[in-house]
Amino acid sequence: MLTTIYSQERGGLRFDVFAGSEPALSPNCVLISGERDAILIDVQFVRDEARELAERVRDTGRNLKAAYITHAHPDHYGGMAEIQAAFPDTPIFARQGVIDGILEWPAKRLHWQEAYGDQIPDEMPVPRPLTGERGSLEGHEVVFVDLPVAETVHATAFHVPGSGALIAGDLLNHHSHCYMADTNNPGSWLTALDLVQALGELTIVVPGHGPVGGTEVIDDTRTWLQDYQEVARPRVPVADIAREMGRRHPDRALPMLLWLTRGPSFGLVGPKELGVPPEVFGG
Numbered sequence: 001m002l003t004t005i006y007s008q009e010r011g012g013l014r015f016d017v018f019a020g021s022e023p024a025l026s027p028n029c030v031l032i033s034g035e036r037d038a039i040l041i042d043v044q045f046v047r048d049e050a051r052e053l054a055e056r057v058r059d060t061g062r063n064l065k066a067a068y069i070t071h072a073h074p075d076h077y078g079g080m081a082e083i084q085a086a087f088p089d090t091p092i093f094a095r096q097g098v099i100d101g102i103l104e105w106p107a108k109r110l111h112w113q114e115a116y117g118d119q120i121p122d123e124m125p126v127p128r129p130l131t132g133e134r135g136s137l138e139g140h141e142v143v144f145v146d147l148p149v150a151e152t153v154h155a156t157a158f159h160v161p162g163s164g165a166l167i168a169g170d171l172l173n174h175h176s177h178c179y180m181a182d183t184n185n186p187g188s189w190l191t192a193l194d195l196v197q198a199l200g201e202l203t204i205v206v207p208g209h210g211p212v213g214g215t216e217v218i219d220d221t222r223t224w225l226q227d228y229q230e231v232a233r234p235r236v237p238v239a240d241i242a243r244e245m246g247r248r249h250p251d252r253a254l255p256m257l258l259w260l261t262r263g264p265s266f267g268l269v270g271p272k273e274l275g276v277p278p279e280v281f282g283g
């Protein structure tokens with residue numbers, strides 16, 4: 001079930017933020033509406049919630065001009081097939097680096113279909129390349145902000161200067177843990193936070209997960225990352241990092257993210273649970 005977590009008009013545009021359910025990783029997606037037209041940023045993860053999102057867009061009566069994908073994690077792009085089916089004339093755009101990540105979908109499907117069954121589609125549309133530095137919605141400027149390595153290697157944030165709005169994708173996780181398994185690079189991520197903080201006055205800051213706020217959303221992610229930088233020194237085992245970050249931030253959502261890794265730990269579940277024969281590890 002989708003939850004409307006924010007709805008506000010500012011600078012002549014309306015911002016509606018819909019969060020997915022917690023079992024579906026509660027990603028935020030944003031509908032920005034003008035008087036006749038609208039754009040969507042991120043499209044939910046599982047099928048039911050993407051369909052609900054399409055209904056919410058229809059309910060506004062606006063013409064959906066485009067959808068944009070912030071980054072190549074399935075909780076943000078997984079709903080593309082449903083959005084495309086509901087709005088066949090609406091193009092979906094992403095930067096080329098994000099498209100390259102989405103092309104890894106068949107590998108990710110192996111993992112996610114096991115966890116979510118029919119909620120995960122077999123085929124994933126490929127977005128069109130997003131080019132240029134800015135777009136517009138009824139004359140309101142929407143700036144595409146290419147981020148340094150942060151939560152993943154390639155990601156785009158969307159800045160609407162006339163409304164003081166930043167749609168950050170997973171550059172920001174508010175009251176939630178962060179996903180470090182792609183990059184494990186808190187230093188570069190902190191640089192990315194400085195970059196968006198320097199964009200100018202921000203009064204609507206939409207994180208990829210968690211409540212919408214102002215610049216305190218940026219500070220909240222910064223605090224978590226500074227702690228992580230201290231805790232996750234080279235050679236500290238993943239389990240020790242996860243436990244210590246859980247101890248320092250006991251009330252944050254998505255503690256599961258602390259345990260996700262790539263490489264020899266086989267993602268979320270261990271090799272034992274998957275029935276991987278011990279001899280494949282040698283010894």
Ligand SMILES: [Zn+2]
Pocket residue numbers: 027073075076170208209
């Ligand atoms: Zn996410």
